[in-house]
Amino acid sequence: MKISVLGAGAWGTALAIQAAERHEVLLWARDADAVAAMRAARRNERYLPEAALPAALQLSADLAAAIAHAREGLIIIATPMAALRGMLAALPAGARCLWLCKGFEAGTGLLGHEIAREAAPALTVGILSGPSFAQEVALGQPTALVAASFDAALAQAAVEAFHSERLRVYTSADPVGVEVGGAVKNVMAIAVGIADGLRLAAEARGDAAQNRLNAPGLNARAALITRGLAEMLRLGLALGARTETFMGLSGMGDLVLTATGDLSRNRRVGLMLAQDLALADILRQLGHVAEGVYSAPTVLKRAQDRGVDMPITAAVVAVLEGRLGPAAAVDLLMGRQARSEH
Ligand SMILES: NC(=O)C1=CN([C@@H]2O[C@H](COP(=O)(O)OP(=O)(O)OC[C@H]3O[C@@H](n4cnc5c(N)ncnc54)[C@H](OP(=O)(O)O)[C@@H]3O)[C@@H](O)[C@H]2O)C=CC1
Ligand SMILES: O=C(CO)COP(=O)(O)O
Numbered sequence: 001m002k003i004s005v006l007g008a009g010a011w012g013t014a015l016a017i018q019a020a021e022r023h024e025v026l027l028w029a030r031d032a033d034a035v036a037a038m039r040a041a042r043r044n045e046r047y048l049p050e051a052a053l054p055a056a057l058q059l060s061a062d063l064a065a066a067i068a069h070a071r072e073g074l075i076i077i078a079t080p081m082a083a084l085r086g087m088l089a090a091l092p093a094g095a096r097c098l099w100l101c102k103g104f105e106a107g108t109g110l111l112g113h114e115i116a117r118e119a120a121p122a123l124t125v126g127i128l129s130g131p132s133f134a135q136e137v138a139l140g141q142p143t144a145l146v147a148a149s150f151d152a153a154l155a156q157a158a159v160e161a162f163h164s165e166r167l168r169v170y171t172s173a174d175p176v177g178v179e180v181g182g183a184v185k186n187v188m189a190i191a192v193g194i195a196d197g198l199r200l201a202a203e204a205r206g207d208a209a210q211n212r213l214n215a216p217g218l219n220a221r222a223a224l225i226t227r228g229l230a231e232m233l234r235l236g237l238a239l240g241a242r243t244e245t246f247m248g249l250s251g252m253g254d255l256v257l258t259a260t261g262d263l264s265r266n267r268r269v270g271l272m273l274a275q276d277l278a279l280a281d282i283l284r285q286l287g288h289v290a291e292g293v294y295s296a297p298t299v300l301k302r303a304q305d306r307g308v309d310m311p312i313t314a315a316v317v318a319v320l321e322g323r324l325g326p327a328a329a330v331d332l333l334m335g336r337q338a339r340s341e342h
Helices: 010-019 032-041 063-069 081-090 112-119 134-138 152-162 175-204 218-238 243-247 249-260 265-273 279-286 291-305 311-320 326-334
Strands: 002-006 024-028 048-052 058-060 074-077 096-099 124-129 143-148 167-172
Touching: 002 010, 002 063, 010 024, 010 048, 010 134, 010 152, 024 063, 032 058, 048 134, 058 063, 074 081, 074 152, 081 096, 081 112, 081 291, 096 152, 112 124, 112 175, 124 152, 124 175, 124 249, 143 152, 143 175, 143 249, 152 167, 167 175, 175 218, 175 243, 175 249, 175 265, 175 291, 175 311, 175 326, 218 243, 218 249, 218 291, 218 311, 218 326, 243 249, 249 265, 265 279, 265 291, 291 311, 311 326
Parallel strands: 002 024, 002 074, 024 058, 074 096, 096 124, 143 167
Antiparallel strands: 124 143
16 A cells, blocks of 8 residues: 655654555655655654664655655655645645544634645545654554544555554544543643652652651542543543543543553643743753643633533633632642542
8 A cells, every 4th residue: 555654753754664664655744854864874863762663654845746646645744733634635635644632722712623624625534643753653553553544445445555574554433532531631731741740759758657648649640541442431421422432542541541641742742831831941951742732722611612621621721811820720639629430
């Protein structure tokens, strides 16, 4: 199959490396200098230095040529959410396309499939999601993904493109649930990062040695993940998703990975917020996109529009906007009034 991956960040590069073992894959980056550097080093030093680029992987900075390459095959949009609309609009009618980005569009508050409906209704579209750190996929470590589309043949094409002995690809007919899971887990990873960061700071101060670790511990982490899943489910159901999707790879699976795995950029944002670093400095230091930062306000807005209660999301937004300190945010969440769990 001919596959074009549009966007040569960490995730697009990792999937292109894997698919190039079995397919004719072209990886596109908008920056011609970046393409030249990757051609010379056969490595993406900027975004994924861990893995070599296979000799068969084609590289290009020519968007029209990249689209033409996969005109009859599969186009993968691997940019951040902010660029999805523009990429979709550039594709020709009838093209088959899946995106990897996880979030809500800032400003409009739309999910990817809603943007596609608005900006590119003549495409056949879907999402590839699930718990998957790019570095692990690039190195061939076992990973399971989910391909979701209203078009069953497209989800099956994603299986054909990426399923291998190291990469399992499941299909789903619930793109709404898969997209809500991918977007909301990023916000929850920031929340858990904040709580874990407060604990690490207390330990570093020696509070543990003095037996007065007055900071959130592992119990608080489990509570945040579980209540985060409840928030994700509530919003998802309000937007038309199916309950079982949130118990799967793109829901609970990705939430657990991103909230607890230190490779997560969103979790690292939370860890650094707990050290009272300024958001702008954190984003500079990361050097990669952390979608939760941009999605959090839109998640909250869509929840409020539907009358859905999302207290963890609200606390993350308040911390990101500087209206609440990290410790006060955790205190607020843990100190909420008692109520029934379900
Ligand atoms: N990394 C991961 O493990 C995973 C990431 N994802 C999701 O995939 C998406 C991409 O993440 P990731 O690859 O990690 O991001 P990175 O931050 O590693 O890279 C972003 C890439 O997108 C490019 N880009 C940014 N804006 C535009 C634009 N307007 N037009 C074209 N290209 C653009 C950047 O190019 P330039 O250098 O020119 O700015 C860069 O190549 C995110 O939504 C993320 O949530 C999903 C699963 C796993
Ligand atoms: O989506 C991811 C893993 O599935 C990557 O998460 P981060 O963007 O937080 O690194």
